[in-house]
Amino acid sequence: MLRNKSVVSINDIGDDELSEIFKTAGDMEKVLRSGRSLELMKGKIMATFFYEPSTRTRLSFESAMQRLGGSVISVSEAKSSSVAKGETLADTVRMAEGYSDIIVIRHPMEGAARLASRFTSKPIVNAGDGSGQHPTQTVLDLYTIRKELGEISGKTITVVGDLRYGRTVHSLVMALSRFNAKVNLVAPPILKMPDHVVSMLPADFHLNMTENLSDVLPETDVLYVTRIQKERFSDPNEYQSVIGSYKINLETVEAMKEKSIIMHPLPRVDEISPDVDSSPKAAYFRQANNGVPVRMAIISLILG
Amino acid sequence: MDEQTLKISKIKDGTVIDHIPPGKALRVLSILRIDDHVENSISIGIRVTSRRLGTKDVIKIENRDLEKFEVDKISLIAPDATISIVSNYEIIEKFPVELPQRILGIVKCSNANCITNMKEPVQGEFSLLSKKPLLIRCNFCERTMNEREITASLI
Ligand SMILES: Nc1ncnc2c1ncn2[C@@H]1O[C@H](COP(=O)(O)OP(=O)(O)OP(=O)(O)O)[C@@H](O)[C@H]1O
Ligand SMILES: [Mg+2]
Ligand SMILES: [Zn+2]
Numbered sequence: 481m482l483r484n485k486s487v488v489s490i491n492d493i494g495d496d497e498l499s500e501i502f503k504t505a506g507d508m509e510k511v512l513r514s515g516r517s518l519e520l521m522k523g524k525i526m527a528t529f530f531y532e533p534s535t536r537t538r539l540s541f542e543s544a545m546q547r548l549g550g551s552v553i554s555v556s557e558a559k560s561s562s563v564a565k566g567e568t569l570a571d572t573v574r575m576a577e578g579y580s581d582i583i584v585i586r587h588p589m590e591g592a593a594r595l596a597s598r599f600t601s602k603p604i605v606n607a608g609d610g611s612g613q614h615p616t617q618t619v620l621d622l623y624t625i626r627k628e629l630g631e632i633s634g635k636t637i638t639v640v641g642d643l644r645y646g647r648t649v650h651s652l653v654m655a656l657s658r659f660n661a662k663v664n665l666v667a668p669p670i671l672k673m674p675d676h677v678v679s680m681l682p683a684d685f686h687l688n689m690t691e692n693l694s695d696v697l698p699e700t701d702v703l704y705v706t707r708i709q710k711e712r713f714s715d716p717n718e719y720q721s722v723i724g725s726y727k728i729n730l731e732t733v734e735a736m737k738e739k740s741i742i743m744h745p746l747p748r749v750d751e752i753s754p755d756v757d758s759s760p761k762a763a764y765f766r767q768a769n770n771g772v773p774v775r776m777a778i779i780s781l782i783l784g
Numbered sequence: 785m786d787e788q789t790l791k792i793s794k795i796k797d798g799t800v801i802d803h804i805p806p807g808k809a810l811r812v813l814s815i816l817r818i819d820d821h822v823e824n825s826i827s828i829g830i831r832v833t834s835r836r837l838g839t840k841d842v843i844k845i846e847n848r849d850l851e852k853f854e855v856d857k858i859s860l861i862a863p864d865a866t867i868s869i870v871s872n873y874e875i876i877e878k879f880p881v882e883l884p885q886r887i888l889g890i891v892k893c894s895n896a897n898c899i900t901n902m903k904e905p906v907q908g909e910f911s912l913l914s915k916k917p918l919l920i921r922c923n924f925c926e927r928t929m930n931e932r933e934i935t936a937s938l939i
Contacts, residue, residue, distance in 0.1 A: 489926065568904050591899040591924025595906060610897050612925055676928040679919070 482781040486597040486604040490615045490651040495658065497781075498619070504777035505623055505770070512547065512773060520780050521550030527580035528554040529572065530607070531587045536746060536768070537607050537617070541584050544775035550783075553579060570599045577602050582783055585609075603782045611645045617745055618651035620774040622659075624767040625702055628741050632656070636699050638664040640726055641706035641751060643673040648745045649706055650677045653687075662686040664696040668722045671712065693726060697735040703728070705744045705751050729753040733761055743767050792827045798846040800868040800875075801858065806831045808861055809841035815857045815938065816850070824848050837864075857890045859883045860934050863915060885912050887920055894933045898925040908939070 481497045493501070511518060526545040530538050542552045569592060576583050577600040585593050586607040593606030593613075608614040625632050637656055639649050643665055653673070656663050665673050668691060681687060690696060697703070705728055713719035728742065733756055736742075741763040744752060748764070756762050804812055809830050813819075818826065825846040834840040850858075850867065858865055859881035869877040889907035893900050900906055900922070910920040910929070918931040929937065 566903075568902075569899065570905050587899070589897050589899045589902065589925075590895060590927070591893075591922065594924045595899045595904060598906065609899075610925075676921075676926065679913075679928055680926070 482778070483784060484603055485782060486593075486606075487615050487778065487782070488593045488597055488604060488606045488609075489613045490618045490655045493615065493619070498622070500781060501619055501774065501777045502623055502626060504781060505773045508547075508773035508776040508780075509770075517549065518547060519549035521545060521548035521783060524550040524582070524783055525580045526550060526552045526582045526584060526779065527576045528552060528584040528607075529576070529586070530554070531585070531592075532608070534586055534608070536771070537586065537614075540771040541605075541607060541616075541775055541779075544772050544779055547772065548776055548780055550581075550779075569595055573599045573604075576600070582779060605778070605782070608647055611647050611650070613651045614647045615651055616775055616778055617648045618655050619778065620767065620770045621648070621652050621704070621743065621745070622655055623774050624743060624763060624770050625741075627770070628763055628766070629701060629739070633660040635701040636662045636664065636696075637702040637704060638666060638693075638696050638700040639704045639706070640666040640693055642671045642708050642712065643667040643706070644671045645709070645712060646706045649673070649704070652704065653677065654680060657681045657685045657687075663688070664700070665689045666691065666693050666696065666726070668718075668725075670718075671708065671722075693732075694735065697732065698737070700736060701740050703732075703736065703740065703742045705742060705748070707744075707747070707749055707751060723750060727751065727753065728756060730755055730759075732756075733759050736761060792829075792844070794873050795825070795844055795846045795870055796873055798824070798844065798870050799848055799850055800870060801843045801845075801862075802840070802866045802868065803834070803837060803864050804841035804843065804862040805864070806837075806839040806841055809843055811861050811935065812841075812843055812858055812865075815861070816845075816848075816854060818845075853890055855881055856884050856887065857938055860887070860891070860918070860938065861931075863918065883912055883915055883918075886910070887912065890939055891920070891929070891934055892937045892939055893922045893925060893927065894929050894937050895922065895925050895927040898922060898927065900924050 545552050573596045582603050584605045584607050585596050587609050590610035590612040592609045593604055597604040643649050710719050742761050744764040746768055809828050827844045829842040831839045865881045868875045887910040891908050893908050900908055909923040913919040913921050921928050
């Protein structure tokens with residue numbers, strides 16, 4: 481169903497397609513565990529264009545393609561090559577079309593992946609566009625919730641941190657609105673979720689916006705923590721106070737339900753104190769490990 | 785005709801843009817690129833009384849047709865405007881402006897970090913979300929723009 485489609489926004493993936501990805505990712509996990517090698521993508525080439533630094537996402541895409549038996553070509557510092565010469569993204573993509581079967585793009589500007597998809601018939605996968613979307617991260621987040629808690633529907637997901645610039649949470653909240661989930665958005669006023677994202681959500685979606693984390697902790701099934709960047713604050717004192725009030729530590733863990741989890745798209749800095757890592761509720765490393773099988777599923781379904 | 789009425793003479797051929805929201809006539813003129821170099825004869829009514837709307841603006845331009853993109857632009861700031869085409873003093877065609885579902889090439893995205901604001905070979909492209917209140921969404925960056933932002937970003 482995803483065959484030959486571009487994945488730019490989480491809304492480009494329909495409900496049936498999402499179930500198909502979950503199922504395939506489960507199969508891929510088994511293959512990875514068994515140590516078997518796959519040749520599903522033999523002879524296929526993935527081109528990656530990262531116009532913004534990223535280690536995790538990029539390695540995860542490249543590893544996924546290679547695990548599937550395909551190969552990868554990449555422009556590491558895309559910034560220094562074509563952009564410096566004044567080439568448009570449109571031209572870069574038209575050029576890449578001849579070299580590859582699937583194109584993965586991370587770009588600092590919103591809408592970049594959508595633009596790319598307009599200039600090639602090859603499928604484009606958005607690996608993050610400015611503060612816009614990061615759909616494969618969202619799929620792996622949903623996959624993690626399902627795997628950890630059995631299902632997404634009926635669960636309460638509390639998202640805390642930078643809801644304004646954090647693209648992973650924009651895609652995530654949009655996706656959660658398609659499940660029967662309840663979402664608490666916890667952020668200081670200057671980092672609250674932008675209207676353009678909220679306006680995309682259905683009116684009957686259970687969305688609760690608050691500044692107070694401890695109020696919503698007891699009902700939370702998934703605590704999704706994001707990084708708060710110092711650069712977003714003009715006043716360093718304000719940054720310190722925000723960081724202080726949203727820091728996740730063993731006390732936070734105590735206040736949560738028995739069967740609940742903590743997620744984070746990583747890299748984390750100070751948001752989660754390291755002594756939380758050994759709690760069974762700390763799901764962020766397990767979440768990161770789902771990145772490869774989920775991306776293997778997405779790539780193989782697109783090129784399958 | 786009494787002391788209090790000033791008669792505006794009829795136009796022979798041209799276009800009447802009626803039912804413009806009060807005060808927006810000057811915006812419409814700027815959309816039509818009508819400035820101090822204008823050569824047509826134009827009458828402009830600003831905040832004139834209207835039976836239907838209370839007050840309205842109205843513009844009558846001699847010897848001028850509107851292009852489709854101009855009508856689309858007018859629809860973004862005067863969604864209830866009526867266009868009448870006058871030929872030999874008679875109205876030969878009359879139609880309401882209509883907000884297009886896909887708004888192409890007439891609005892610049894107000895998100896400075898949108899890729900369409902870079903040197904790329906694309907025009908601003910938006911989907912109409914709601915007519916009242918006016919709300920459109922950029923088909924690239926997915927940001928929404930309200931009436932105020934649209935008015936400030938007409939190309
Ligand atoms: N020859 C003309 N020169 C200038 N203006 C004209 C001419 N003929 C009509 N108009 C103007 O065109 C507009 C539409 O004319 P029409 O006779 O349809 O008005 P109306 O009955 O008020 O209709 P509506 O219900 O649209 O307000 C009016 O503002 C009218 O003054
Ligand atoms: Mg009238
Ligand atoms: Zn835009």
